[in-house]
Amino acid sequence: MSSKRNFLKQFFKDRKMVGAVSPSTRFLGERMLENIDFDHAKGIVELGPGTGVFTDIIMERMRKDAKLLIFELNDQFYDALKARITDPRVQIIHDSAENISKYLPEEEQTNQDAVISSLPLMVFPDQLRRAVVDASYNSLKSKGKYVQFQYSLQSKKFLEGIFGNVKVGFTVKNFPPAFVYTCQKK
Numbered sequence: 001m002s003s004k005r006n007f008l009k010q011f012f013k014d015r016k017m018v019g020a021v022s023p024s025t026r027f028l029g030e031r032m033l034e035n036i037d038f039d040h041a042k043g044i045v046e047l048g049p050g051t052g053v054f055t056d057i058i059m060e061r062m063r064k065d066a067k068l069l070i071f072e073l074n075d076q077f078y079d080a081l082k083a084r085i086t087d088p089r090v091q092i093i094h095d096s097a098e099n100i101s102k103y104l105p106e107e108e109q110t111n112q113d114a115v116i117s118s119l120p121l122m123v124f125p126d127q128l129r130r131a132v133v134d135a136s137y138n139s140l141k142s143k144g145k146y147v148q149f150q151y152s153l154q155s156k157k158f159l160e161g162i163f164g165n166v167k168v169g170f171t172v173k174n175f176p177p178a179f180v181y182t183c184q185k186k
């Protein structure tokens with residue numbers, strides 16, 4: 001089955017978890033990742049990779065000695081990523097995104113350079129949304145970046161409440177068009 005058809009199938013199985021009808025475009029991925037300093041980043045976390053559109057770009061750009069930890073809760077997406085990605089820099093985790101710290105060695109639990117999130121935050125229950133973004137915030141080093149896309153501006157106030165300053169970009173080169181939130185830890 002093509003990754004687009006599989007994506008739609010997973011959406012109909014669990015709309016609230018998947019939160020989109022098709023994988024994002026590479027263009028949206030480029031926008032999500034344009035402010036990440038890949039020359040220096042050694043610890044990157046990706047939340048909700050789906051079929052891995054953004055994961056592929058991250059793997060192309062990350063340093064040889066960097067580590068990428070990815071969290072995917074959907075069984076099918078997880079299995080497909082496990083089968084496809086053999087890069088030793090990447091660890092694929094079948095658990096919910098709020099458990100980031102459980103999978104990082106103690107010295108790396110507050111030392112990540114970037115968290116790249118595609119989670120459908122606004123359809124999450126309040127408690128889960130808060131737990132995921134708090135866990136992301138806590139995992140970042142000072143000046144580390146949290147980048148999140150959403151299909152609306154609804155998340156802006158929520159993210160400002162946690163990170164303070166939030167920059168918002170927008171692209172129509174995705175279906176649906178998407179807002180990219182870039183947040184930086186103080």
Ligand SMILES: C[S@@+](CC[C@H](N)C(=O)[O-])C[C@H]1O[C@@H](n2cnc3c(N)ncnc32)[C@H](O)[C@@H]1O
Pocket residue numbers: 016017018019020022023024025047048049050051052053054071072073074077095096097098118119120
């Ligand atoms: C909107 S899709 C984005 C997929 C992909 N990154 C893309 O842009 O095409 C959201 C993804 O988050 C995953 N997801 C939802 N809740 C999750 C959670 N609590 N922890 C980890 N992944 C989750 C879904 O299974 C799905 O793959």
